[in-house]
Amino acid sequence: MKRMFKKLIYKLCLLRNKLISRDDFNWKKYHKNYYNQIKRNEKEYTLKLSDDFSIIKGNLEFHCNPPLDKNHELLYQIIFDLNPSSVFEVGCGNGDHMYNILKILPNVRIIGCDLLPKQLDFLNERNPELKGKTFVEDITKNHIPTTELVYTQAVLMHIQKGNRHLDALRNIFYGSSKYIVLMENWSRHNFYSDIKKISNESSFIWDDLYIYKADNGKQIVMVLSKVPIINKRLNYIKIKNNKEMLKYLPWNSFMI
Numbered sequence: 285m286k287r288m289f290k291k292l293i294y295k296l297c298l299l300r301n302k303l304i305s306r307d308d309f310n311w312k313k314y315h316k317n318y319y320n321q322i323k324r325n326e327k328e329y330t331l332k333l334s335d336d337f338s339i340i341k342g343n344l345e346f347h348c349n350p351p352l353d354k355n356h357e358l359l360y361q362i363i364f365d366l367n368p369s370s371v372f373e374v375g376c377g378n379g380d381h382m383y384n385i386l387k388i389l390p391n392v393r394i395i396g397c398d399l400l401p402k403q404l405d406f407l408n409e410r411n412p413e414l415k416g417k418t419f420v421e422d423i424t425k426n427h428i429p430t431t432e433l434v435y436t437q438a439v440l441m442h443i444q445k446g447n448r449h450l451d452a453l454r455n456i457f458y459g460s461s462k463y464i465v466l467m468e469n470w471s472r473h474n475f476y477s478d479i480k481k482i483s484n485e486s487s488f489i490w491d492d493l494y495i496y497k498a499d500n501g502k503q504i505v506m507v508l509s510k511v512p513i514i515n516k517r518l519n520y521i522k523i524k525n526n527k528e529m530l531k532y533l534p535w536n537s538f539m540i
């Protein structure tokens with residue numbers, strides 16, 4: 285009952301923010317909210333991998349106890365499958381995804397940025413191995429260094445003020461030389477239309493754009509690619525609208 289009430293309040297807040305054109309959170313205070321959510325999630329999910337994954341016939345499989353969050357599981361499987369030499373996380377928060385990707389792909393060059401210095405303090409304390417691999421940046425304002433693959437997990441969905449999420453997407457395209465992997469709540473923006481719109485701008489930096497989804501039966505991720513994705517283990521399906529992304533909503537695990 286208490287949980288349902290909290291969810292209702294959360295949804296009403298999202299609606300209010302949409303109506304008055306505000307981001308989902310007051311970012312100045314967000315680090316406390318995030319820290320508490322991570323502590324709660326730690327009781328239900330494995331957040332940092334140890335030796336609880338294996339590569340069986342080229343497929344990445346997890347045997348974590350407690351389980352991995354289904355969004356994280358698919359995100360890691362896609363990045364493993366695309367096998368980039370360099371990766372950038374936008375809105376890296378506590379750094380657990382960067383840590384896990386380095387476990388799975390130990391030779392990858394990985395960098396990340398976050399809007400909030402306090403988030404990076406948390407990251408450095410929790411994942412000291414990532415020291416020097418992250419920096420403070422507002423993705424809606426500036427370009428990022430180029431890597432082969434750029435990804436976000438639960439970041440663009442929270443950028444709701446005006447059309448700043450479009451600026452964020454433009455900067456993400458600028459920073460990626462091949463792939464963009466987005467794990468977001470697909471109901472918070474019309475991601476497909478927004479990406480199509482950006483790709484028609486004269487300043488659009490990619491020569492070609494292929495928009496795919498990958499679905500592991502529990503979750504859907506969006507994969508943007510400069511080249512057709514062929515000869516990979518996972519199934520990448522071209523999409524034609526945002527509706528195709530909404531299959532598994534509502535997503536409760538996107539409450540952070």
Ligand SMILES: C[S@@+](CC[C@H](N)C(=O)[O-])C[C@H]1O[C@@H](n2cnc3c(N)ncnc32)[C@H](O)[C@@H]1O
Nearest residue numbers: 375376377398399400422423424437438439540
């Ligand atoms: C919901 S948290 C997700 C963090 C991390 N990706 C995860 O999955 O745990 C959203 C993160 O995006 C960051 N963020 C929000 N707006 C941003 C912006 N304009 N530029 C860069 N990072 C931003 C926040 O500080 C926060 O760490």
